[in-house]
Amino acid sequence: MAYLKPDQPEKVYVPALRAAKESGEKLVCLTAYDYPTARIVDEAGVDIILVGDSMGNVIHGYGNTIPVTLEEILSATKAVKRGSSRALIVSDMPYGTFHTGDNKAVRNAMRLLKNGGAEAVKLEGGRNRVDLVKRLVDEEIPVMAHIGLTPQSVHKLGGYRVQGKTTVDANRLIEDAKMLEEAGAFAIVLELIPREVAETISKELTISTVGIGAGAACDIQVLVLHDLIGFTFGRQPRFVRQYANVSQVITDAITKWMDDVRSGDYPSEAESYGFPKEARKNVNA
Numbered sequence: 438m439a440y441l442k443p444d445q446p447e448k449v450y451v452p453a454l455r456a457a458k459e460s461g462e463k464l465v466c467l468t469a470y471d472y473p474t475a476r477i478v479d480e481a482g483v484d485i486i487l488v489g490d491s492m493g494n495v496i497h498g499y500g501n502t503i504p505v506t507l508e509e510i511l512s513a514t515k516a517v518k519r520g521s522s523r524a525l526i527v528s529d530m531p532y533g534t535f536h537t538g539d540n541k542a543v544r545n546a547m548r549l550l551k552n553g554g555a556e557a558v559k560l561e562g563g564r565n566r567v568d569l570v571k572r573l574v575d576e577e578i579p580v581m582a583h584i585g586l587t588p589q590s591v592h593k594l595g596g597y598r599v600q601g602k603t604t605v606d607a608n609r610l611i612e613d614a615k616m617l618e619e620a621g622a623f624a625i626v627l628e629l630i631p632r633e634v635a636e637t638i639s640k641e642l643t644i645s646t647v648g649i650g651a652g653a654a655c656d657i658q659v660l661v662l663h664d665l666i667g668f669t670f671g672r673q674p675r676f677v678r679q680y681a682n683v684s685q686v687i688t689d690a691i692t693k694w695m696d697d698v699r700s701g702d703y704p705s706e707a708e709s710y711g712f713p714k715e716a717r718k719n720v721n722a
């Protein structure tokens with residue numbers, strides 16, 4: 438467990454988001470699924486770490502988020518908790534962990550807080566999740582809602598497309614956002630929706646909007662860390678700005694190491710251990 442040092446900035450808790458919105462301060466959120474990336478993200482000063490079910494695509498290679506389990510999110514949350522000291526830790530509720538009854542959903546969310554060290558949970562859905570959000574909040578579990586493109590609905594939606602492009606759909610999203618705020622969510626992810634719709638929602642809500650592919654008016658921006666650092670495969674959505682090419686850095690390092698091994702340059706004497714002189718006389722050679 439990492440502890441705050443006296444000169445470290447204050448730990449981020451849920452109320453800090455409202456204060457930031459009121460003062461117009463932009464916050465940032467990135468995903469992390471393990472100890473080293475959590476440390477890097479936290480020490481870089483990111484305000485919120487999302488242990489997202491995007492891990493299904495990014496680190497498990499499942500192709501979508503549907504197969505991700507509570508155990509996978511729980512294990513990742515524990516590692517992220519150990520690696521971070523300042524950021525607010527939000528854990529995703531995977532598909533199937535909040536769909537079969539509110540009591541079960543509460544128990545699963547509680548496991549993420551009690552056993553994983555999460556400080557809030559995120560769950561996908563609009564008006565159909567209002568009662569559940571109320572119940573979770575009643576049980577002291579802060580909830581980040583998630584509307585727009587909800588990747589757990591990929592089969593129903595038939596792909597990953599921009600949502601809210603008609604007046605009817607946009608109005609429905611705005612209504613959903615208001616209902617989720619009313620239900621007690623402390624923030625709401627807006628994924629892949631027109632920036633004008635995101636701007637309206639951000640203006641009309643008192644809770645923070647967390648945008649991904651939703652334009653600049655959102656109170657908080659979130660990205661998948663692996664997308665930002667170029668540690669993924671395939672074509673990226675247009676909202677991703679890639680700041681590094683970590684895949685290439687890793688490939689270059691591995692290639693250099695293989696060359697050194699094959700040429701006999703690695704390991705050198707300095708990278709290995711000598712047998713102590715005084716012990717040599719006792720060796721049967």
Ligand code: KIV
Nearest residue numbers: 468489490491626659
């Ligand atoms: O799982 C995830 O990483 C997410 C973000 C993309 C918002 O839901």
